[in-house]
Amino acid sequence: MAGGIEANGTFTLATGLGRARVHLGSVIIERSGDVWVRTIEETPEFIEGLRSSFTSAITSVGPGKARQFGTSTRTRKTTGTTRSTSTKKLPRHFPPVGSQPSIEWIHLERLSVDRTYQRSTENEPSRRLIASIAAKFDWRLCAPLVVSRRSDDSLTIIDGQHRWMAASQRDDIPQLPCCIFRYQDLQEEARMFIVANRARRPMNRLDDYFAAVAAADEDALELQQVVTDAGLRIARNTSSTAWQPGEIAFTAAIANSIRRFGPAITSAALTNMAEAFPNQKLSHGGAIFGGLVKIMSHPAPDFDPDRLVTALQSRTADQWGECTTGLKGGDTRAAALHDAIMRAYAEQSMGT
Known part of the structure; x- marks a missing residue:
């Protein structure tokens, strides 16, 4: 466990992919030192996938099984027109940058924004947007906030401050879902803020x-x-x-x-x-x-x-x-x- 148990019964686990929040009813799976957290509905399929990934490769093929497993080394004689087959190459991509985030439910009072790069909400359009979200809050439209966990363990919002401020105006939303990343410094946070906002493609x-x-x-x-x-x-x-x-x-x-x-x-x-x-x-x-x-x-x-x-x-x-x-x-x-x-x-x- 990474920390203690929250008042709502949840706690975090340190996994190879970062921290994962465990809720009541979650299933914790461990194999060879690796830990995963899944919902009850996701567990059977996930375990089946683990079994498949750990299945040993077949290294010896008995008589009559070569064609079944496609490992025959015999050359087949063909007559007539020969057909050439080509393997479809997958597109090449650069390796992913950064580490995978943890997905956690964070209490609103633990979150903050850094005004050195974050957009100001002291304007009429922002006030109207926040009031509109607060008045008709819809969980179906509430994507996880993008949050930075700094070296002092403080949590700073990169993307989602309007949703956070709207939820803070209500008394029935104590916490919000967050994708929590660790950045090198404030400069990297600011760059990620720029990328997150410039990458959005507005609806025409x-x-x-x-x-x-x-x-x-x-x-x-x-x-x-x-x-x-x-x-x-x-x-x-x-x-x-x-x-x-x-x-x-x-x-x-x-x-x-x-x-x-x-x-x-x-x-x-x-x-x-x-x-x-x-x-x-x-x-x-x-x-x-x-x-x-x-x-x-x-x-x-x-x-x-x-x-x-x-x-x-x-x-x-x-x-x-x-x-x-x-x-x-x-x-x-x-x-x-x-x-x-x-x-x-x-x-x-x-x-x-």
Whole structure:
């Protein structure tokens, strides 16, 4: 044992891979001086794996068993076409860096943060995030904190201070799960903090949308229905070079239009795009959609939707997109498309 028994009945064991926290109901397995800690459910499979790993290799093969074990040294004669076999090589990797952590439940008061490199939480976004986590704490979203065990045995949070501060605001969460590492010094801690935060890949808007649809989010499902009813579909890739005709990616603009103007106007703008640009890649779809929403949300008294489709068909989607060349900002591009489309609409009116 590494230390005494905690008030909750848990204690730590020193293993070859670091310290392991033992909870009530855990199973401790020891073999040849090596120690493991597993849950009751994991134990049978783990022990079976140990048996397999310690099984002695077969060094002698009796008569008639060579082919069974694949160790025959006889050369087989083959006729006809010979087949060459190649062994698939595994990719080469650098050895792992550092030692494996211990996974422990740590009481909140034993944890701290080092302000010399840790992010400040004295700002409104951090305060809102901490309050939100505390108000609706969900263990399913609480990944273990990354913690440094220093030479004086103090525990410093590398990653997870918002979860820690949120749990500290409650009186029903006395401890949190932690991955505990030993670092050489504060400089290495700070480097690991930088790596942990820079390595995160934020969700893009399309990942967020598809995850929300899978979670049956009402807003996402409504957006999906509006787009599908218009004859379009949401692209899976944010890169326009990978889009197929009829695919769009401006989910934020569609959601904003539904909130401001309702599904009817949003659907009408999307339907006009589907009708005007069949079999065309909609690389500039966001700007075109923005211009159409501006038109349809404030139509003239004698506005003719059919004439609008004809006006849109006077150019390709890419040609309409050229109207936004050099312009920045969604509203600026949408305004430019609004003006260009209305000029074409007026020309159609004069032609009739």
